[in-house]
Amino acid sequence: MSVRISDSTVRRLSLYLRMLRGLRVRGVELVSSSELADRAGATSAQVRKDLSLFGSCGKRGRGYEVDALTGTIEEILGLSRVWRVALVGVGKIGTALLGYEDMLDRGFRVVAAFDIAPDKIGREIFGVTVSPLSEVESVVCEKGVEIAIIATPPATAPEVAVMLSEAGVGAILNFAPTRISEIDYVPVRTVDLVLELEGLSYLLTSRRRNGDD
Amino acid sequence: MSVRISDSTVRRLSLYLRMLRGLRVRGVELVSSSELADRAGATSAQVRKDLSLFGSCGKRGRGYEVDALTGTIEEILGLSRVWRVALVGVGKIGTALLGYEDMLDRGFRVVAAFDIAPDKIGREIFGVTVSPLSEVESVVCEKGVEIAIIATPPATAPEVAVMLSEAGVGAILNFAPTRISEIDYVPVRTVDLVLELEGLSYLLTSRRRNGDD
């Protein structure tokens, strides 16, 4: 049955979904591929290709039904439910993430937090109690954690990733500027701020080199 | 002269650079494409292709000189200097970013911060004084800001981006979960946490659907 959907398509589907939810709130019922494209920064052909991957649901001459399409994409991406998330590393960034409302709004609820610093353990931050990292296994199991976010210093990130996979976490979002390789088929995505800044640095530099055009 | 280097290659170059710096600190003098590949999660052929884009510098039979290669990649990416960065939106995430040492370590110094909340303006956070957003133009000019990070709520991000481009900022890193289109050739990169989580959600869901293999 299921088609393999490429990474870049999945990213775009997320974007479309965000637009669609906005349209739904505003009571819009139909949307054309070109409207979606404009809002998501793609082309209309791309939108149609993406949506046609899962036997599509548009109406020729009219466009796509916002409501139905929202549901379909939520289904595909697995977003018609709430995911239980754990956060490891309650430093500056970790704490900020704990209070990031957008995550909960979009279906990711932080149900556990871990750290090693004794003065943080036991404290409740934004409604979540910080547990000692040593209890990862039991807490992950008990709270049914499915996805973990690593926000520790880079040096400890890889070993934390191992602990998390062993504890039964299904996927990892890594915020530390370190590469973490997939362990035991647990997928890892890394969000690396500095990497993005370096990309911008390249663009600015190469532009300057080539005389600003 | 200059070859256009693709986005994915630039990302990998950043990764290689990180590895190389680590190796240099440890006193390693030579590294082979396959060692670099292992550490950066690529293949050795890929590493060689990437490095050959700018008339390469490896020695057959031996590998690449860590020192020279580090310098070359820094040069290409524009990282042999410190970039002046501004941060807009000193909320939870903005504050965390202000204190993110890794940024300075890797050549990005935050020299200005902006917000609209009266109780934040004038306060000094991690050594940076928060200015009112209305003064973007003068402060950006005065402090020579080259790159701006947007960490405002999503609704205000697009207008902030316009203000920043008009103020003369060269590139924007957007942390708000909103698409910002390129304004006036100012490149924009968006880091979207929830988008990444949704990607993981898709992987977990599709895997479950296809029976875990």
Next chain:
DNA sequence: CTTGGCTTGTGAATACTTTCACAAGCCAGA
């Protein structure tokens, strides 16, 4: 100086993505 082991640099081949372009189909209005 020659041999052998290793590693680069690179064309050619493969795989993947995006764009094009147009037939098929829908709807509203006459």
Next chain:
DNA sequence: TCTGGCTTGTGAAAGTATTCACAAGCCAAG
């Protein structure tokens, strides 16, 4: 019912990126 304007769905083409595979070159040891 028929026509015209619009939008989808999709093969085929074009464009990118990655992998293969191997000649060219280096070094160390004998």
